[in-house]
Amino acid sequence: MSGGYAAGVHTLLQRVPRLQMLVVFESAARLGSFTAAANELGMSQPAVSRQIAGLERAIGCDLFDRTGNRATLNRAGSELLGAVQVAFDTVEEALDHVEATDSTFLLAANPGFAQQWLLPNLNRLQDVVGERELRLRLFDRDGELTEKPFDAAIHLTAVSGAPAGSRLLFDERVVPVASAGYAASHDLGPTCPPECLVDTTKLHLDGRDRRWATWKDWFAGHGLSWRPQQARLSYNNDAVVLADAMNGLGVALAWRGLIEPHLDSGALMPVGPELHRPGMAYLLIPGPSVDTAIVDRLVDWLRRTAIDQTPAIPPELG
DSSP states (O other): OBTTBOTTSOHHHHHSSOTHHHHHHHHHHHHTOHHHHHHHHTOOHHHHHHHHHHHHHHHTSOSEEEETTEEEEOHHHHHHHHHHHHHHHHHHHHHHHHHHTTTEEEEEEOHHHIIIIIGGGHHHHHHHHOSSEEEEEEOOSGGGGGGSOOSEEEEEEESTTOOTTOEEEEEEEEEEEEOHHHHHHTTOOTTOOGGGGTTSOEEEEOOTTOOSOOHHHHHHHTTOOOOOSSOOOEESOHHHHHHHHHTTSOEEEEEHHHHHHHHHHTSOEEOSOOEEEEEEEEEEEEOTTOOHHHHHHHHHHHHHHOSSOOOOSOSBOO
16 A cells, blocks of 8 residues: 555556646646636635645655745756646547547548548538548558547558458559640550650659559559659649649549549540559458448448449458
8 A cells, every 4th residue: 555545556646646736736837826826726826835735745856946925837847847738638639539439430541532532422421421420530651540540441551461350442443644635745545555654754642651553563563664764753642643634744643433533524534554453452441449330331332432443352351
């Protein structure tokens, strides 16, 4: 036993017997005044002084330099204030997430997929999710996906080694596209062989910590060895790449499921053969405690909405 607590209790409670002391300290340190802290917390000023004095006795060091009726935060107090505020923010964020868990459904996706496919269908997606409020969470690089919680994530990744419970949505099929003006000025068309694109301006997506097909992958998939001969501009957003392709700035590699509306409108046109990368696919990855009924409905809707995307591998991955 220590300080009235059973053995094994968190050491913080053994060192600071009442956590309210930290709340009072944070208020006084942040506001720079014991009186202001008393007003904020609905306490008397002597009560604030007693709480802070008790905290100082508990940890064995002064947190304020006292001169007459003035108390100024010292170096130890400043260090503790920073740590306490980070801890409070972390707990508050966790409480927000816990409170929102039953009322929201957090769907994670990369910006290109979200902008081109999810946002135009947001109302229909909300109907699929049901009573829970749909929220989108964007992640740019693969490593960002696991940094924050999600209920489900749409992710282009390798099928082998995918998280347990992952569901296949559609294969990765990419095709080079350009504006009609760019295609005409470079004598390009849907039946062009890969060699026709060697000397074109190619718009590149940044492939660092991302799984999407690169131009090197596309050429290699068609039996050609290719590497850029000079410095090139790389984009980190699929929607921006497509916009520049539509503006006639070059040729972009695009996932077939995202560009069908642009092909139908004439804003873009295929200028070479499609590439299918075996073993790579868009998966729906469920969160650790997600409602499986919502996941089933979401997977069904995404598969039915996809255009020209027939899964080539079993839908259940784990």
